[in-house]
Amino acid sequence: MAPPRRRSVGNRNLPANLYPNGKYFQYRNPITGKKTSINKPMAEAIKLANAANARLLPMVADYSLLEMITGEAAPRVRKLLDRFETEWLPERDLAASTLTEIRFKLERYRQDLGDKLIGQIDVLAMSEYLDEFSNNAYTKHRSLMIQIWAFAVAKGLADRNVAEMTIKKREQAKVRQRHTLEGVTKIIDAETTPDWLKRAIRLALLSLQRREDLVSWERSAVDLDANIIRISASKTQNYDTPIHLEIEMGADLRQLVTECLAVPIISPYLLCYRPARRRRDQMDAKLHWSAINEDYLTKEFRKARDECGAYDHIEDVRARPTVHELRALGAWLYKQQGFGQDYIQALLGHATEEMTEFYQEGHEKEVVYQRVKAGLKL
Missing domain, CATH: 1.10.150 (DNA polymerase; domain 1)
Incomplete structure (x- = not known):
């Protein structure tokens, strides 16, 4: 609340919050301090000020006194x-x-x-x-x-939904463009792109998984003997039918996963890196010192994309594709190589059929993995 202004001799007889403004007057909102010109004769200005005060002044009463x-x-x-x-x-x-x-x-x-x-x-x-x-x-x-x-x-705390009475604006169309195979290839091949990021990009294209699932994908999910890798889509875990995938690895995905497992960092995650500096606050904010959080992946991808000039022809930086659009490119590549739509939707975790549920003793829900394949070749 803005503090009240002292009344001078010239405006002593005017209502609270009304002040002379040249030939006319202005009203000062006692809550916001906003000033509004009232280009009316004194009698009408006083009438308007009294009406405004009757509505606003109860709101600026001493809260503690009111509560007492x-x-x-x-x-x-x-x-x-x-x-x-x-x-x-x-x-x-x-x-x-x-x-x-x-x-x-x-x-x-x-x-x-x-x-x-x-x-x-x-x-x-x-x-x-x-x-x-x-x-x-x-x-x-x-x-x-x-x-x-x-x-x-x-709950009886308000008489009306004031937010619903505000103007409904139409969302602006997203300007961000799609990835191209040439653009992504340039990022992967660039010497300025870190090795861990190259693996992250390939993993996104081959597995079609979301950013948050890529960075939290654990090594324990891999079974090389059975040639499968499991994942539970984090975005669906609060749904009635959460998505659990058991992905049969194609040759390219298997090779990439093997590369991730061979990285000489003791980490629980497939995607990991060795920070140049280990600040305590940064380490405490992560589940493991080698973990890559979502924001860091996004930032480093954007940096690598622009350093290699993959999308310099798109002048508006905001329109250049990000990590998120890798899933769309991967899905398109699968389609180009002849994979069916059902195959792609299952890999994306967009299945709509209700999954079979099994119960153990104590009626605990057992995780049921849907078997899918990831056979894209890069």
């Missing part, structure tokens, strides 16, 4: 966000990555809006807050805010 008088804690946004996180989120079967993203947004809302009364967040306040975000970010934050305020209405 009423015996109840003021309903602040922080309380709403805490209840939303503890009561609403656990009821949704959301992927771990989605939950992490939502909690990150909730923490930002706590910092930005947490101390405000819920009643202070009207349509104008919500609209102004959402307008701080760019187009696509605006859409995502608005969607979450609609869910939060729907929860608030259902």
